[in-house]
Amino acid sequence: MRRLSATLLTVTAITLSGCSGMPEKSQIWSRSTAFFTQSSEMIAAQSRRLADFAGSLVGSKDQALLQQEIDALFAQPYIDPLTLYIEEHSADDRRAKQLALVAQERDNRCAEIAQTYAGRDATRDNLQRMQRGYLMSCPEDVQDFAARVKQAKPTERPAPSTASAPEAPTPEIEISAAVEEAVSRRQNSNCYLLFTIKNYTQALSACRPIAESGDAKAQHHMASLERARGDFPAAFTWAGRSAGQQHAPGQLILGQLYQAGQGTAENKTKALQLMRQAADQGLTEASYHTGLAYKDGTGVGASVTQADKYLQQAASQGHMPSHLALAELYEKQQPKTARHWLDQAARKGSAEAQLKLADSYAAGASKSADQEQAYIWYSLALLNGNQQAKAGIERQEKLLNEEQLAAARSRIQDGINGKWD
Template sequence: MYRLPVIMMSALLIAGCGNLKTSDVLSRTGEALSKIGQKVPAADLDQEIKPLFDQPYIDPLTEYLHRYAGDPARTAQLEKVREERESRCAAIARRYNADEITETGLESYRRGYSFSCPQDVAAYEARLEAMPRAQAPEPSRPAASESLKGESGGHDENLAVSGQLNDCYLLTRIRNFSGALEACRGLAESGVAGAQASMAQIQNALGDHESAYRWALKAAPESGQAAYLLGEMYAQGAGVAQDKSKAAKWFLTSAELGHAGAQDALDNLVSSSAGANAN
């Protein structure tokens, strides 16, 4: 068992998950670790960060970096997490910059990645501002984040959205599905791909494959996790007719979006299909 997840789950059982906030979990985790009273072995610290690499999102990496910034015992782990975050941010930047630079693209980029990849978002915005106005198309519809803003709009609302998205990710990760549904649904309905991917994961875990498919299909162009789930559904015939070619398509999309397990899933699918054809 990993030391950090065990402590996190203990804190959740004591305090309840109904009003869970990411900052609360990290605070309680830090307090619990500080009471151990002994140096944490390097091997345990490596196990502590392993779940961060196993999950598909960027913001939990940033939360870890903020929580343990300057901790000399975690210098090596912080560097590994920082490199992973930079790698994921770079992959996202390549995808956004490969498409047409638009106001709508900027709004989407801000919604999903301002917290963890602010420099990349700023670079995208600078490219947009440098374009002649005639070449900078206006969005065809209001940005999804507008529905999340109050009358004042601005920085405070962006921080609130980022915090809600972190809660959505964390609650999904620890399988608190009732809390995750509450945290994710509004963002998902507003077009936030990460929240849509979480909704797909939740509904799939709850056995509602129709809803899982619908949310995954919405998120898949931007979410490697959602594309991976579609690949699994088509490969297994879960909620959809089994279709190996569609499964391969979505595993490939997932791999291109940076999902760690997608290439292996695609290779296994191709191998199993080749074996079946040989027989």
């Protein structure tokens, strides 16, 4: 087997064993070309681990905070906080992994409750006890137990009263209505959750009845799912229904369908109008696409001012493609501004931005060129899986002396560990 380079071995060791497994810097780095001359097979085998580790950089801190959130949830014994977490964050793609774990934990706890009540008498008192404690998070289980109670002791309805005053609803009807409402709420939540965690097959069946009932969010999900399936007319219909309720994601996808001419005649002006409406409601992805339209002059005259407005609006929410678009917007006229946005995306782990930032430092004018910085970012881009960076590393290595290389490699190690200056 061909031997891995010192760099790749080091990153792998850090990933597996943490700081305690780190060798001395003199062992970590070598000026030999083994740093970048890896076989494609070895790179492919390591790429996922390297991308997750070196590519996450600052993002890994965010994931650690999210993990702390669910660790705290799992440490407490109640079920409803899990349900509240799912409902609060059901549309947050950043939390897709955490949402799936929380949903699984909630379902496991509900299964334990169902098993407990399966061994209890099917009485009204037990039903009320179960409803008080678990209706919010385990409505289907409460519903099943209610069916047992009804079957064990059917409700006897009184004869119609001749009095003029209307009869008060029986307790059994009140319980049934509460259960049905909770089940409906859970079905909506399931639709949103399945879409966010990208379980699209189940989301399609879960969201359809919710969308048909008029839920704008579910209608957007149906539009997105149908678009992914290639059924553009269905996607256009669902998107229109969602956008008609001023739902920003619905407006965005309807605008995208108009822009691409999918399911309808192409209309880039109408597309921009819809995307801008969604952006003005604060939807990050809509701000990005609106900014691109102004940047490229799609459906409107090109405008750097408007492009900057909407792209910065998205970038302020940590939207990495917007950082790259802003860098491209200012690349020719304001290279320092372009470099700033590349730096932002590179520090967030974008391999594309890392490579472009390295190119910027390597090819800059005499006052803005920085060969050491170029070497650093080429190296981080390679560790992040971008094979185009190899040639840049070879070129930059020849331009640096031993002292500069040592300093650069120390900073690369800091970058991998998220320690930016």
